[in-house]
Amino acid sequence: MSENRENEQLERRLRAALRAVDPGAGFAPRVMARIVVEPAPSVRPARAGAAAGWLTLGLAASVVLAVLLAHEWQVRRLEQGREARRQLIEALRVTDDKLNLAYRAVNAREGAALPEHSGA
Amino acid sequence: MSGDQECTGGDLLTQALAGEPAAFTALVRQHQRAVYSLALRMLSDHHAAEDLAQEVFLQLHRNLCAVSSAAHLAFWLRKVTMHRAIDRLRRAPRLESAAPEEVAAAVSETQPADPLLERRLRTLVRELPPAARAVVLLRYQEDLDPVEIARTLRMPLNTVKSHLRRSLAQLRERLNETADALT
DSSP states (O other): OOHHHHHHHHHHHHHHHTOOOOOOTTHHHHHHHHHHHSOOOOHHHHHHHHHHHHHHHHHHHHHHHHHHHHHHHHHHHHHHHHHHHHHHHHHHHHHHHHHHHHHHHHHHHHHHHHHHHHHO | OOHHHHHHHHHHHHHHHTTOHHHHHHHHHHHHHHHHHHHHHHHOOHHHHHHHHHHHHHHHHHTGGGOOSHHHHHHHHHHHHHHHHHHHHHHOGGGGGOOOOOHHHHHOSSOOSSHHHHHHHHHHHHTSOHHHHHHHHHHHTSOOOHHHHHHHHTOOHHHHHHHHHHHHHHHHHHHHHHHHHHO
16 A cells, blocks of 8 residues: 555544544533632733733843852952962062072172182 | 534624623533543543633633634634643643543544544554644644644644654554554
């Protein structure tokens, strides 16, 4: 049997198997009973829904803001750390220069003083 | 739905909108088969289906002013039923494995040509994933075309077509397996 014919047969069988069934004569009265019992729709649920919507929106905005602030704080901390490191390196470099200068000065003085001592 | 029914449905809708309970009851009677059957085949449980179908009509009662015509009413009922059913299955997936419904056969007015085959087909449809099952039900129970199914389920048309193609292939394969096992 070709695939098309098989499909057509299956579709026919599906239509037969899935034909609508009735929930019974008591269904409509049961629905109407629930309608009578339920309070009439008021504006309040819609307002409550809107309020819940705004609350969700507010919460979502707060979370986004908190994440942004935390990120900003972290970036600043990193920048401060980098600046402190840079300053420390600069201070070490200056100290190194000064020590070199002092060392050279001491060496120069000792060089100048040596002949007098050796002649004595 | 025939033109006569639509006309009657339109009149009933107008009367129901005017607040006549008898007109709303008639609307419920007119659509209860479709709504209940969709719910039953989606949830595979008579009590859950009855409850869902009642809730759909309660929602209709609250939102009747949003329905503009008899055709719109049928579309609205199918849409709400399917979305509520899929929602329930998402929240309570155990309904998926509920015992096979044989209420359908019991309440059915016409005698099936091949009861065993039809029961097997219903079981196989019940085993499809919810979205694919919804597409198959709207196609073969409600006789909607793929465009109408896409609108009802708010699903891309290509997804509907692919669900139909894959579901038919799967059903055919599983039916053949059953036939092979029996021979």
